[in-house]
Amino acid sequence: MWQLLGQGTSEDERRVEKIISKWPDWTGLDMSYCPVSGGISNTNWRVHVAGTPRDFFVKIPGRGTDRFIERNAAHEASVKAHACGYGVPVVGFMKDEGVEIFEFVDGWxxxxxxxxxxxxxxxxxxxxxxxxxxxxxxxxxxxxxxxxxxxxxxxxxxxxxxxxxxxxxxxxxxxxxxxxxxxxxxxxxxxxxxxxxxxxxxxxxxxxxxxxxxxxxxxxxxxxxxxxxxxxxxxxxxxxxxxxxxxxxxxxxxxxxxxxxxxxxxxxxxxxxxxxxxxxxxxxxxxxxxxxxxxxxxxxxxxxxxxxxxxx
The missing domain is CATH 3.90.1200.10 (Aminoglycoside phosphotransferase (APH), C-terminal lobe)
Known part of the structure; x- marks a missing residue:
């Protein structure tokens, strides 16, 4: 279910709103988001940003995953997978939060x-x-x-x-x-x-x-x-x-x-x-x-x- 930025009520919704509001390319733009099911390490979200041609996939680290996931290394691997022709385009990486942002791949x-x-x-x-x-x-x-x-x-x-x-x-x-x-x-x-x-x-x-x-x-x-x-x-x-x-x-x-x-x-x-x-x-x-x-x-x-x- 899509939510407009600012309408989140759950802890996870408030967290994703805080995250996507900090990404510089989206500052001041109207946004909406919805959860993407799957995964047992993180919470995943689809984000729509007004005026952009594609939606985005935002991966937010789950609690405690910093014990066994090194997010800088994960980002390096994501970039490498796309470069070798078998990964999703990487939009950005919020290093302090460990959050990766990808293009949302329609038709797949x-x-x-x-x-x-x-x-x-x-x-x-x-x-x-x-x-x-x-x-x-x-x-x-x-x-x-x-x-x-x-x-x-x-x-x-x-x-x-x-x-x-x-x-x-x-x-x-x-x-x-x-x-x-x-x-x-x-x-x-x-x-x-x-x-x-x-x-x-x-x-x-x-x-x-x-x-x-x-x-x-x-x-x-x-x-x-x-x-x-x-x-x-x-x-x-x-x-x-x-x-x-x-x-x-x-x-x-x-x-x-x-x-x-x-x-x-x-x-x-x-x-x-x-x-x-x-x-x-x-x-x-x-x-x-x-x-x-x-x-x-x-x-x-x-x-x-x-x-x-x-x-x-």
């Missing part, structure tokens, strides 16, 4: 998991990810191991809930880290958040990537591992996607992706426990985290786990 829609059953769409998505991964290093390097360590420390600090077998899972993480580092990490820009909702599809099945606030230099294969975990692809499709991305499929690449998928689930499960303690968003972070922990266990307990580590 947010993807769903079902969209990636379409071979053309998923191949276009692989192309978008590969282009971003190959776009040159970011200033921020944060591997999946760094992310897990960060969230484990935050869980301890906040006295957040944690599973009884977390110590055991972290021991498996340490084994995976030793194997991956021994094989050599391929650090490239990764968006690190390949939910279906973070891709947009154009009228000709084109793809752009969104929500790069978690982006950092990370192990290249993590991008596919997290994406596969979110998409629930069959093994044959995963093999197809590995071939499309790398130009080949090997047992070592397959093992790398499988190991990193478990680490991705461990990372996001622990992140969810932090969010449960901090976030004001209407989302069941405990349920989400329990699901992610269970998915990590399925891989960590798999009889082939030791073999995958050896193949790395």
């Amino acid at each position: 829609r947010t993807s769903t998991n079902l969209d990636f059953l379409d071979k053309e769409i998923r191949h276009n998505a692989v192309g978008a990810l590969r282009a971003f991964n190959d776009s040159g290093p970011l200033e921020l390097t944060k591997t999946v191991f760094d992310m897990i360590d960060e969230h484990v420390a935050q869980v301890a600090e906040l006295n957040s809930w944690k599973p009884r077998d977390l110590t055991w899972m972290l021991e498996q993480r340490d084994e995976a880290r030793a194997a991956l580092e021994a094989s050599g990490l391929d650090l490239v820009p990764c968006m690190n958040d390949t939910l279906a909702g973070n891709f947009m599809i154009g009228p000709g099945k084109e793809i752009v990537i969104l929500d790069l606030e978690y982006a950092s230099n990370n192990e290249r294969a993590y991008e596919l591992a997290l994406w596969f975990g979110e998409m629930f692809f069959e093994d044959s499709v995963e093999r197809e996607m590995i071939e499309a991305y790398y130009g080949r499929w090997t047992g070592a690449l397959d093992a790398r992706v499988r190991v990193l998928r478990a680490l991705a689930d461990l990372k996001w499960a622990t992140w969810a426990m932090v969010q449960e303690s901090l976030s004001t968003l209407d989302f069941d972070f405990r349920k989400y985290g329990l699901w992610k922990y269970n998915r990590a266990r399925l891989v960590l307990h798999h009889p082939d786990w030791p073999n995958w580590l050896k193949l790395l």
Whole structure:
């Protein structure tokens, strides 16, 4: 529901009004805004500014997200994604508030998991990810191991809930880290958040990537591992996607992706426990985290786990 500037009543509405009133290009202009659904880290808004040909998308950081999102790095990644041809045009960045402003892309829609059953769409998505991964290093390097360590420390600090077998899972993480580092990490820009909702599809099945606030230099294969975990692809499709991305499929690449998928689930499960303690968003972070922990266990307990580590 659209609101005119000055008519906001809720805390979120008053916050977005304060933010958009401060953007210099919009000073003194009539504005209206409405919420955009989706996302479990921030509040998102569509803003109409009188006299401008396009609407704008404004992303406002959620409470507590400064603990694991570096907004300057996120903005750098957004600019890089657009420059490589697979990101939304960036209008501006309010550094002090950590707020990014983008063009609102009409005629495109947010993807769903079902969209990636379409071979053309998923191949276009692989192309978008590969282009971003190959776009040159970011200033921020944060591997999946760094992310897990960060969230484990935050869980301890906040006295957040944690599973009884977390110590055991972290021991498996340490084994995976030793194997991956021994094989050599391929650090490239990764968006690190390949939910279906973070891709947009154009009228000709084109793809752009969104929500790069978690982006950092990370192990290249993590991008596919997290994406596969979110998409629930069959093994044959995963093999197809590995071939499309790398130009080949090997047992070592397959093992790398499988190991990193478990680490991705461990990372996001622990992140969810932090969010449960901090976030004001209407989302069941405990349920989400329990699901992610269970998915990590399925891989960590798999009889082939030791073999995958050896193949790395």
